[in-house]
Amino acid sequence: MLITSPKPTVEELPFYYQSEDYISHTDSRKTLTDKIYQQVKKFMLVKKIKWIDKKFPERGRILDIGAGTGDFLLEAKKRGWKVNGIEPNIKARELALEKGVKIDKDAGNFKSGKFDVITMWHVLEHVPDLRAQVIEVEHLLKKGGLLIIAVPNFKSYDASYYKEDWAAFDVPRHLWHFSQNSFKHLFSGTGFKQSDFRPLMFDSFYVSLLSEKNRTGKTNYLRAAFIGLKSNFKARFTSEYSSIAYFFRKLG
Structure with missing residues (x-):
């Protein structure tokens, strides 16, 4: 695992998310890249819910x-799930509320063993205290419950190609940078057992698109598509995809 150094303090962190370019908190559709992101997101939301439904019907x-x-919660709600969410960013919570999804600031209102499934889609890399986060999800998840955590993988081909320009490093917002081995160490000695993993195939293309802009200052769709495709092809033999969703079961 790689660690961002120096790390911003807990007080400093919120300032790095106050940007219209941080699309996860804005639902932006201003640029062609934004529009591509939103279309792919719609497709992946359905796919993610289907993954969960197969394991927790x-x-x-x-x-x-x-x-x-x-x-994600809106899609889960449409498919019959009872939904709750946690999001520290107030503007993101307000946008969710406009869609009919009420999201809490933290886990303070939730009881132990309340949830059948807990998901963290590209979130763990942002969390200041990894061990505390693992303890929290273990506390909130029911016995036999499903935990899914998706994170970028710095061992992927697109990461090695773009090096310091790799957009998924995203420092200082990303505090931790995971490999598959680091995940094994993080969850060793906990009440979780990894049961599966799934590649997030589209991430290699989107990350390559942002990385091209980091490197050259320009949006090069053809080059990004080529690197994304090459990364996914190589990962078929190495399993080192640009982003990976890890599935865990809580044992007890």
Whole structure:
């Protein structure tokens, strides 16, 4: 695992999210890149819910930590899930509320063992205290419950190609940078057992698109598409995809 150094303090962190360019909190559709992101997001929301339904067909209660503007929870609600979310950013919570999804600032109102499924889609890399976060989700999840955590993978081909320009490093907002081995160490000795993983195939293209702009100052769609495709092709043999969703079961 790589660690951002120096790390911003807990007080400083919110200032790095106060940007119209931070699309997870804005639902922006201003640029072509924004529009592509939103279309892919719609497709992936349905896919993510189908992943969960296959592993938890009884459709109980789900908690999305780092819920952003609530689109994942909205899709889960449409498909019969009882939904709750946590999102520290007030503007994102307000946008979610406009969609009919009420999201809490933190987990203070939730009881132990309340949820059947907990998800963290590209959130863990933002969390200041990893161990405290693992303890919290273990506390909130029911026995036998499903935990899904998706994070970027700095061992991917697109990461090695773009190096310091790789957009998924996203410092200082991303405090931690994970490999598959680091996940094994993080969850060793906990009440969770990894049961599966799924690649987030579109991430290699989107991250490459942002990385091209980091490197050259320009949006190069063809180059980004080529690098994204090459990254996914290589990952078929190495399993080192640009982003990976890890599935865990709570044992007891």
